[in-house]
Amino acid sequence: MMGIEVRAPPNDSYTGDQFRLNGTNISNAINPSNDVFNSTISSLGAHVTTKNPNYINQLGYDADIFSANGILANGSTSATLTVTTGGEVILPGVITSAINLYTPVVNVNKTLNDLNGDPAEIGDILEYTVVVRNNRDANGMAIQRIITFLSILFLPIQLMFPIA
Incomplete structure (x- = not known):
């Protein structure tokens, strides 16, 4: 989300x-892309009506919260904000942002089972199981697990990937 506060003369006749944000116009139903600083106080495309006095035209004061979903790519470390006008004088005051980070929820459960019975001894067959559960929409996920032993005899293995 992006928030911006601007002061301008109380005149709705100017446009432009x-x-x-990164070259993409930020606008919504209350703040059109060619007249975004139009003396409104809005949140996500709706007028804020819990203010006193509850003017529709805020006498030159403009404070809006916009959705900017999908404009910043994953891994972005910077952004360019541009404020322009088509002829009126505007005084940008405060620009804020709230960026939600998507964190996938992946649970990994590992077990080691001695098929010959505990305790493990030389020559025993050990079964190593890794169960991975994707509890959200993690895409493009790679799992790496390195198993090291001082001495190991590899037997043919079967890999199964159940859908969980």
Whole structure:
């Protein structure tokens, strides 16, 4: 989400002002892309009505919260914000952002079972099981597990990937 606060003369006759994030116009139903600084106080495309006095035209004061979903790519470390006007004088005051980080929830459960019975002894067959459960929408996930032993005899193995 992006928030911006701007002061301008209380005149709705000017158009051409824009607010861009990485070159993409930020706008919504209340703040059109060619008149984004239009003396409104809004949140995600709806007028905020819990203010007193509850003017529709805020006498030149504009404070809006916009959705900017999908504009910043994963792994972004910077962004370019651009404020332009088509002729009126505007005074940007505060620009804020709230960026939600997507964190996949992946549970990994590992077990080691001595098929010959405990305790493990030289020559025993050990079964190593890794169960991975994707509890959200983790895409492109890679799992790596390195198993090291001082001395090991490899037998043919069977890999199974159940859908969980």
